[in-house]
Amino acid sequence: MKKRVVITGMGVITPLGNCIKDFWNALVDGQSGVNNITRFSVEDFPVKIAGEVNAFCPEDFFTDDKMDRLDRFSQFALASAYQAVNDSKIDRGSGGRDDIGVVLGTSVGGIYSHEKAAEDLFTRGFKFVDPVSIPKVMYNAGACHIARHFGFMGPNYTVTTACASGANAIGEAYKIIRDGYANAMVTGGSDATLSPVFFAAWCKLRVLSRQNDSPQKACKPFSKNRDGLVVAEGAGVLILEELESAKERNAYIYGEIIGYGSTNDAYHLTFPHIDGEVKAIENALKDAQISKEDVDYINAHGTATAINDSVETDAIKKVFGDNAYSIPISSTKSMLGHTLGASGAIELITCALSLNESIIPPTINYEEPDPKCDLDYVPNKARKADINISLSNSFGFGGNNAVLILNKLNKDEV
């Protein structure tokens, strides 16, 4: 029999705060975490803004004298996992636990350490390449550090599907528990995207907002005057747990993951296609065994590129029909920027908080209605709403689509 899977812990590192409370308050308040880039020189770059994580001290979360052996993305992952494990109060066992595993999403792993090693090789010579570069750069480093620190010896792997990585990771972790391969999973996504070469390459793709003079207003999802996405860094980690075991230990349950859909457009590396997105949403609804009228809130992929927002709007309309006009939809990327491989996880955490707090965070910087995007995007101000079921879209380069559905548990079920 399939097991039911619930969320019992959450943690974040984001441009809007390095704990759930700060993060959520900022989202509800409609704040922007986008600012001028300070991590490296952007003098020659056409884009000078991003969502940087500020005031992040690994020491605030753990003492480990080998922290310099971790790339920033692993530090984010570990710090978020610490928050989530503490929040869940899950028993870590005396000699670790082999029924708890980790599935983490990341789009670029230890990109900064990779670039640093390349710079050292090309400008200073072989002698100057950091010998710990490989364990820093490897994409599975984040997941392995989480396993090592907590003694979680269950299934462990890393999912990389560009901007859908976090959502795909959660979906895979959900399946592992549902099918009985683990009792609990640490899952989510982490990306430390602000590295000079990688950011330069993003600039070259010409999909970034160039509103350097007003960073906090730069990201305008679904607004007619949107001019592109804003790159950000961060992580979101959740503890997923089998329902009965969560109930047995009286854990706080944020919600139940009831549906997961995953598809590929098989079309274009950077352009989305409506059919792949529609199929992913439909697959998630089918997996959840709910009807499309049951969805109370959609956390959109909503990157603020011209093409993403119009294709996503069309996909929602195609799935939900006339009902699409009455579902509140918001893009929290308007406030955080796009944390790439972390975004799906941070956005599912947002959905969980929305269920629990009965508030929908807004799409900020919504200024001009676009005839191609004519749904209810919860413009500029958070909204009170009783939400039972929320759906989170994540669509990545490569045509990767991942959709998750979350359900609030009834009081008699907890």
Add this chain to the structure above:
Amino acid sequence: MEEKFDEIEMKVKELIEGILKPKAKGVEIKKESTIADLGGDSLSALSILSALEQEFNISIPDEEIIDISNFSGAVKVVKKHVKDYK
């Protein structure tokens, strides 16, 4: 009694301190200290080796990595390769 360190020993001590940060754990580097005593492991030895190569502009062959497992060994390796050391 305080140990005396010569110029190269001082530099090696400084590099190892920068990498392993033993002082944070209240551990002082002594001539007989091993990397393990100072909280390091095999990856730390690689980092130390790399730092020595950079600082002294030397090339340390693979078979000498084993000598970096303690402070005196690291010093010996450096002195062997620094040509003008008397």
